[in-house]
Amino acid sequence: MPKIVDRAERRREIAGALLRIVAREGVEAVSVRSVAAEAGVSGGAVQKYFSTKEDLFRFALDMTSEFLEQRWKTLDQSGNLLDLLLRLLVEAMPLDEQRRAEVIVINAFTARAAVLPSWAEFIRTGYDELAEITAQYLSKAQSAGDVRDDLAAGDLADAVLALTDGFANRMLTSADPAALLPSLEASVRTLLAPRVQSSGCGRR
């Protein structure tokens, strides 16, 4: 099926061009013309591969999740699940050009979703899925004894997502983003680490 493969590849190239424009100049710089120029194709080609601009934006946003998932797969998955979670979170922080571009894009999408109901629905679904996956992960970590189990996994997941978003956002405009990493790590550990049992006073 060379034709289908080619079509998928071409769509990725065009969406990649959109992401570069958003990361460099903001979401308002996106037009069929600017994306075509960045991708090195004609405006007609952009329209052939994406029937609407919204279609193109959604595909591009999905691509940022994929990038993150791919990086996660390269991480050492062994050992303590809280440590692994922290390694995952650092992968989502804007600490190099690629990750910076992804955070800018997600940010721009969220800002736009706030004033466009159809985008809000799309962003909301993404958030809900991420919260669900995070809660499942935390529940597993609770069973393994790597994360406190006196709070619901769902509440902990909401907190972890909020911390991740908040720190990523602040790093975007920070003069030294990496300087915020210790605070991120301390927050997540403080929030999630198993409670120390009040042992040492008699038996249970």
Next chain:
Amino acid sequence: MPKIVDRAERRREIAGALLRIVAREGVEAVSVRSVAAEAGVSGGAVQKYFSTKEDLFRFALDMTSEFLEQRWKTLDQSGNLLDLLLRLLVEAMPLDEQRRAEVIVINAFTARAAVLPSWAEFIRTGYDELAEITAQYLSKAQSAGDVRDDLAAGDLADAVLALTDGFANRMLTSADPAALLPSLEASVRTLLAPRVQSSGCGRR
């Protein structure tokens, strides 16, 4: 000085019109023409009161901080400082039209700051000031015994700001924003509450 007062008031009206447009249609809908129409003045009047569009944006962003400060002043300031902090944080959440507009505006500014160095500087200064004020507050709360003192006030401030931003952002596109409040409250309390002393096993 009626003239000066009038000038200040007119600037606030124009900036208020900009904020309404951003909250309703996004930052890309802002132009001298659209702001003038929303404010019910001429384009020339907008340019008379703000020499550049950037000037107008900055003034408008400062106004959102003022709104928040005004609401904070109306809160009961007595009692436990951790409880008071939680009441302050809820005031920053997008739970009604006014607060929703403010979060949308701050979001749009942050997204834009990511691709405009002059805006980044401005947003960064705002973040740093807020982090400083929050750390001072937390330090006072630590001295009062209302907040844990085994972690640095500065790190706790970073965490509180990140949680606030992250939850506010997620509420923007959430179908039921208020449903996230218990998670916000649980996160902040878990992170900040004084550690229980391991008492009950003999005397100290």
